[in-house]
Amino acid sequence: xxxxxxxxxxxxxxxxxxxxxxxxxxxxxxxxxxxxxxxxxxxxxxxxxxxxxxxxxxxxxxxxxxxxxxxxxxxxxxxxxxxxxxxxxxxxxxxxxxxxxxxxxxxxxxxxxxxxxxxxxxxxxxxxxxxxxxxxxxxxxxxxxxxxxxxxxxxxxxxxxxxxxxxxxxxxxxxxxxxxxxxxxxxxxxxxxxxxxxxxxxxxxxxxxxxxxxxxxxxxxxxxxxxxxxxxxxxxxxxxxxxxxxxxxxxxxxxxxxxxxxxxxxxxxxxxxx
Numbered sequence: 001x002x003x004x005x006x007x008x009x010x011x012x013x014x015x016x017x018x019x020x021x022x023x024x025x026x027x028x029x030x031x032x033x034x035x036x037x038x039x040x041x042x043x044x045x046x047x048x049x050x051x052x053x054x055x056x057x058x059x060x061x062x063x064x065x066x067x068x069x070x071x072x073x074x075x076x077x078x079x080x081x082x083x084x085x086x087x088x089x090x091x092x093x094x095x096x097x098x099x100x101x102x103x104x105x106x107x108x109x110x111x112x113x114x115x116x117x118x119x120x121x122x123x124x125x126x127x128x129x130x131x132x133x134x135x136x137x138x139x140x141x142x143x144x145x146x147x148x149x150x151x152x153x154x155x156x157x158x159x160x161x162x163x164x165x166x167x168x169x170x171x172x173x174x175x176x177x178x179x180x181x182x183x184x185x186x187x188x189x190x191x192x193x194x195x196x197x198x199x200x201x202x203x204x205x206x207x208x209x210x211x212x213x214x215x216x217x218x219x220x221x222x223x224x225x226x227x228x229x230x231x232x233x234x235x236x237x238x239x240x241x242x243x244x245x246x247x248x249x250x251x252x253x254x255x256x257x258x259x260x261x262x263x264x265x266x267x268x269x270x271x272x273x274x
Contacts, residue, residue: 019049027056128271129264137187137207142225142234146203164189168204168231175200175237175245193246200246203234229253 019042025031026039043050159182164170168189172179177193177200188205209225209232222243223236228251235250237243 016046016049019046020052023049023052023056027053027060125268126260126264129267130260131267138210139205139207139232140210142188142203142205142209142232146201146223146225146234146236159191167206169251171249174202174249175242177242198238198242200235200237200242202246202250203232205232205234206230207232226252227254 019039022031022035022039026036029036031039043053159179161170161172161179161182163182163184165184170179170182170189170191174191174193177195177198179191180194181190181192183190187207188203191202191204193200193202207230209227222238222240223234224243224247225232225234226247227233233247233250235243235246237246
């Protein structure tokens with residue numbers, strides 16, 4: 001036998017406590033129509049229930065607006081202490097579940113990445129410069145060149161010491177003789193000093209004097225060869241006195257210990273085509 005579903009019956013109109021149980025449904029408009037009509041009729045004659053409904057509506061309105069705009073100060077202070085920065089922009093991190101990195105952490109990551117890149121570039125330049133830096137050439141022929149120069153016929157005094165490259169030494173007078181000829185090549189300078197049949201020839205060549213080459217005095221040709229820094233000096237003269245006098249007046253220094261910076265600089269210059 002079919003049975004009709006029971007419909008909600010309006011509560012007894014005489015008791016306000018019964019109506020207060022339906023205030024939330026009434027404000028939310030979820031109350032049954034017949035029950036809502038009966039409650040509206042009760043509210044029209046009951047100031048206490050009307051005040052209850054008005055209070056409920058104000059609470060709902062407050063929760064939808066003001067209560068959600070400004071978080072409690074304690075919560076704001078906590079977020080600032082976690083982020084370590086002033087609360088300007090919150091950076092969301094998609095790579096972590098609970099990650100809220102601050103601007104300070106973001107700057108640290110960017111700084112670390114920049115330092116890593118610069119370090120890699122510097123290391124690469126050092127390796128390339130060191131590898132490409134040319135070694136000092138071994139010099140064995142400078143002494144022979146000076147001997148050949150000493151046999152040349154003196155020319156008129158036309159050489160100018162100002163034309164001497166900066167890393168070579170070209171005195172205007174040597175062993176009492178004037179400079180009469182100056183020849184400059186890529187890595188060497190040939191100087192000729194002569195007067196009244198006396199001749200001194202000097203070769204300055206960039207490199208290192210080969211241990212197997214002749215060094216010191218060669219009395220048969222009045223010739224000397226020695227190292228001055230990264231320059232090899234070779235002197236030949238028409239007499240032993242002129243050769244030794246010129247040798248004493250020219251500089252002497254050991255092969256310099258080249259620093260890392262100097263070698264890398266030479267290599268990078270070579271790479272740049274200088």
